[in-house]
Amino acid sequence: MTELVELARAVGLEAADLVAERRGTGRVSVADTKSSPTDVVTEVDRAAEELIRSRLLAARPDDGFVGEEGDALEGTSGVDWVVDPIDGTVNFVYGIPVYAVSIAASIDGEVVAGFVVNIVTREQWAAVRGGGAWRWDGTSRQPLRAPAPADLSQMLVGTGFNYVREVRLRQAQAVARLLGHVRDVRRLGSAALDLCALAEGRLDAYVEQGLQPWDLAAGGLVATESGIVLRGLDGPADERLVMGAHPAVAQEYFDLVATCGF
Incomplete structure (x- = not known):
């Protein structure tokens, strides 16, 4: 599982770089819609997902892949990747700095590793099933323990x-x-x-x-x-x-x- 989360991070950061480089200035053009006219997808979504898919399957060719923008691929290893290339596409279109690359690995339907990066701020979070959650502060990992609210x-x-x-x-x-x-x-x-x-x-x-x-x-x-x-x-x-x-x-x-x- 450590190997899976490290691969997810390496690929996720590369995808975040691609999205940031291709965004440009102003409002991003919408390439298509999905569930409704307000549920949008851009060409950058598609390019980022293709990059993620190609990198993950180059490293682990027997794995399955489920992405938001493309067809699912059935694997034989028991590991499936579950990917959102830009989570928060409407924010991305408008230039609101709250959108992320999200990559998870599941085994037999249970998510065992996950990585999320805010594409604009570069904040990064990850977790391993049974191994805790953390965020990165530079090159160091800071464990996460959710605080209890007052009431x-x-x-x-x-x-x-x-x-x-x-x-x-x-x-x-x-x-x-x-x-x-x-x-x-x-x-x-x-x-x-x-x-x-x-x-x-x-x-x-x-x-x-x-x-x-x-x-x-x-x-x-x-x-x-x-x-x-x-x-x-x-x-x-x-x-x-x-x-x-x-x-x-x-x-x-x-x-x-x-x-x-x-």
């Missing part, structure tokens, strides 16, 4: 919204109900970076619907290995619902999320 009313909660209009309207109503019970809500625009922020205490809790495996894999492992509890509506976190909080307040927070109607 529910003082929690800063991260969230996001679906690109399908009807779904996001329901989510907005749920968030409106949540606002009366917590300190405030932040919508940063990158699930991977939200989950890393949760791991180091920049956020106290998180809730989002509609996350795909590449949105959740690497950042989710960083969060859980830092001590955060991640859950879904009736079991593991999934596309239907992702909730995250420190164990000291997790059940109380999860009950509140359910009451708010997410």
